[in-house]
Amino acid sequence: MKIDALTLASAGEVESLRHIRQPLPHDSGPKHVQGAAQYIDDIREPDGTLHIALGLTSKARGRLVSLDLSAVRTAPGVVAVLTAADIPAKNDISPAFGDDPLFVETQVDFLGQAVFAVVATERDSARRATRLAKMEIEAEAPSITVEDALARGETVLPDYAFGRGDAKAAIASSPCRLEGQFRIGGQEHFYLEGQVALAIPGEDGDVHVYSSTQHPTEVQHVVARVLGIPDAYVTCETRRMGGGFGGKESQATQWAVTAALAARVTGRPCKLRLDRDDDFVLTGKRHDFRCDWQVGIDGEGRIQGYEVEHLARCGYSADLSGGVVDRAMFHSDNAYWMPAVHVGSKRLKTNTVSNTAFRGFGGPQGMLAIEHVMDQIAWATGRDPLDVRYANFYTPGQNITPFGMEVEETDTLFGLVQTLERTSDYRARRAEIAAFNATSPIMKRGLALTPVKFGISFTLTQLNQAGALVHVYQDGSVHLNHGGTEMGQGLYIKVAQVVAEEFGIAMERVRITATTTAKVPNTSPTAASSGSDLNGMAARVAASAIKARMTAFAAEAYGVSEDQVEFRDDHVFVGNHSLPFTELAKKCVLARVSLSEAGHYKTPKITWDRATATGRPFFYFAYGAACSEVIVDTLTGENRLLRADILHDVGKSLNPAIDIGQIEGGFVQGMGWLTTEELVFGKDGRLLTHAPSTYKIPVASDVPADFRVALYPNANREETIYRSKAVGEPPIMLANSVFCALTDAVHSLDPTKPVPLDAPATPEAILRACEALRGRLLG
Amino acid sequence: MARDAIRFWRQGQVVEVSGFHPRTTLLDYLRLQKRQVGTKEGCAEGDCGACTVALGRVREGSVHYEPVNACILLLGQIDGAELVTVEDLAAGGPLHPVQSAMVASHGSQCGFCTPGIVMSLFSLYYEGERPVTREAVNDALAGNLCRCTGYRPIVDAALEACGGQPSDAFSIDHPGRAQSLTALNDAQDVFIRHEKGFFAAPASEASLAALYAEHSDATLVAGCTDVGLWITKGMAELEKIIWLGRVAGLDRIEDNAEALTLGATVTHAQAFSTLAAIDPDLGEIMRRFGSTQVRASGTVGGNIANGSPIGDLAPALIALGAGLELRRGDETRTIPLENFFIAYRRQDRAPGEYVRRVTVPELKANEHFRAYKVSKRFDEDISAAMGAFKFTLGGRHIADARIAFGGMAGTPKRASETEQTLVGLSLDEPATWGEALAAIGRDYQPMDDHRASAAYRATVARNLLFKALSETASGQTRATRIVGQREALEAAE
Structure with missing residues (x-):
């Protein structure tokens, strides 16, 4: 496997940085490999801890007409059984809209919805007891598909649209018009650590909740809401998650609240860890979409007008669907200029679990749809799909998105794709693949190079803020805390690098500590790729304030000006003197200088008025491109990714090893x-x-043996933390190239026909498309 | 007199455990009873590998470490083995080579899958051939899901750590280990009584036959890779469990020129090379069977006995003409393997009767075998369809055919009409194959499920027959396969 990640990353001017841009390993790496990193289920339980299992509905839609829990209550080990009647305040765990009950009262909205909780001395007893419930539901026919929801006209939120010009007219007057329906499947997060929470009751109704959550503040707030106590009585703590990917943004709350309620009722510590099957059934997924599209193009394949209607299957409640579908709309253009455009959306209500955040947050769906349209244009015009993409790229003067924001970095987009075209040897391989396919009747190869342009910032503007708390102790050790959570993405090490850099001290002096609402309040979820942008800045604000006080003290103590004080190499250089950082810390404490600071940061420049669809929702865009080559067995639909070349823009990387990890x-x-x-x-x-x-995520052998990943040298033009760019979500969409390469391979069976392939491109879906190009149906 | 405790070896000590509930899993023993929480539960069904631990057993005089899924392994099954968990590798000292390579390669992100991955690599560190190849690493990791890294750095770590000969605390201490482990493996029956039931591990067929005749309501367990899910997912109230893993002789492999006989407790891992020697395609099916962990625990006999409608091994063995020997008390009988499968999850097995061994005829010079596993994902997936073909040739014509499919009916099933239609066809006249290709549509009425639609299965079955005929005609597979090309497999031998 070839990795030349750092060759491009190290280009550029020389900076005198000690920790920033270093490929430091994940701070928990040595603990991970020894099984010593503690996840919530690993915390040694306090004596008398009880365990919770949930009783679920067996129907997807209807009314709960009777519930007999008597056998459950008398089952071995059972201490308490909780239903909606046991909730002290509000039966509402929703992030915003009040439409997610903790427990069903009468209305049943999906199969697997929680009706009651069993609290027992062992987890096994709790799980077994749930099976003894007698539950009667008057069932109605559920809405499962987009079409079911459309037929009933049921949505979780109002329709929303934006655009520019008269797209319909532009399409109608174009020399060539294409249209279609494209379906995009959902996705289960499959974080390896399932959902889990442990609640420990304190005095006066206090509760301390350990939750595997990306959003401790929301857990705190919703626990308080359901229990009817002030937020200040609830502390939520998260040291690390075993993966999140958006699945623990809003949907870690339910388990934490259930545990807290059980702790309140029983007065004992209570833990809820979902079985993996329940985790699948009970937690929302990436939204699946039907995208109805129409495009008008000129003879070169340039878009004249584009209309797309995103029909998103949201599940039974709003959850985060508003933002998710908005972001799909914001990425309906991807990298392409659309003179006239209309982007519409419906947030459809189905009787399925409520779909939620998943890495990319709707962006991938919006972007895949337009990439599919690019391929359709290429098939219609006979042009190379990459040339069609070039023909439509944003360029200076044609660089306003459908939502009115200017794309400032058209040169980055263009330069990056051109570089990748060259380094991946796209043209020669295109010819080679055509030659291979001409002599290979069964095996067909395919190639695609697709770009990514992804908007960075929460589109709900108020979320673009963060806090951090830094203490320097008298021995010179540094306590670091911030509102971001660690789910494996390396946020903690990146922020620690920022603080160590600020103080000029070794990484070992910075103690990374668990995220807790007691230290940094009112935080945003760790989401929207924003973790290091926001928390890195907040931590720097805090550290630099302490450093300023230390500097002022040192300057005065040694009688020099402040600009003669420098922090580096674990020392402080004060004019002609130098002293260890530890010593200055001690002196500051003795001189009654405060060495603690809470830092706060809010992202500049962004404004978004959803009602008028105007403003600048994103601080900047992150770019990338990938070139994928696949082989398809046209007798079975089996396929393999043979090679992938990736070039990605992380600005100037804070930690290239961590960033490469996010990209791959x-x-x-x-x-x-x-x-x-x-x-x-x-x-x-x-x-x-x-x-x-039954649900198959990639394994090691699915990763191409020839996998070339590089960082594109490109300092962020905006003032982000050390000119880096966010990296969490954008790389998901690099995989669009795999999908497009698969369609390219199928297309070789009959270049006169479009490829009727939806996502996911399972072997079955691919074989169905192959048969269609052969003029046959499956079966 | 039966032993009333299991004994295993850990960190240089013999550990005895008795009085446990028969269905206690190894993972629950570690996490809940010992409070050793380095080993993680990711799925509790043997599919994600987060719970992987290594078991050391003496084979041919030396200790071999195999990775197993602790979540679906019964505690009793580690009797006589050395147990190695992720906490044991460094044990407070320097990191093990696979651990330090994982850190240096940035092989962990969220870290939750990492203990299991480390243990799979620990086994590869000992058992993998040198130099270790990327393919061997992929196979070693097929049963370990990672959702963060994209695997590239983990594969790099494996190639780095497993590049040379093993030299760590475990390899240095090997001779003493082998002796200690050998000493644990006595010829005593194990019988651990618990309230309403027991965990029993008879040491001889006589003990097994007697015990099972007396308790025909007991659950027989060999590898427990399926029964484990009855416990963790089905919450089955199993009270009486008889583990076959200590029965002397049931793990015997007999290989003569005519046939291969596999005892019921021969694991997939143990059967791998002898089955691959019959035909490379059979080896390829075994390579993709479950995962390294599942193959280390799961047995050929168990896979047959539990009657999976897919059970990749059964269709392949049926096509080869395998026979099955069953025993109850002192009586044994032998039947063609295909007759064992009566209906969905219903087998021709009387109360108290157990699968004793399976006999697989070797291929003759004019017999050509092809097998294909079609699934959503190449590795560690249950087949949408699994087809196996044996053509007996007379010159360039088909003199006889045996075809069996999994995933196409409620049981593994032969394609009787297709087999007859094929007789007399010329390999050199593809235009005449149409009737046989149509016949397979009448032999099977597959169903729609979450793995595939009936329409897909029907098309694939037809296309696999076409593929098998084309490949037999040409002797080539490069132009017809993505994985398991026979030219590569044969070259590797």
């Missing part, structure tokens, strides 16, 4: 979404792919 991991996760990961719901609303035995 995101690409492979995206590849899973578009190939083997298929969610299947039965007609009754039952999720049939509810475990890793």
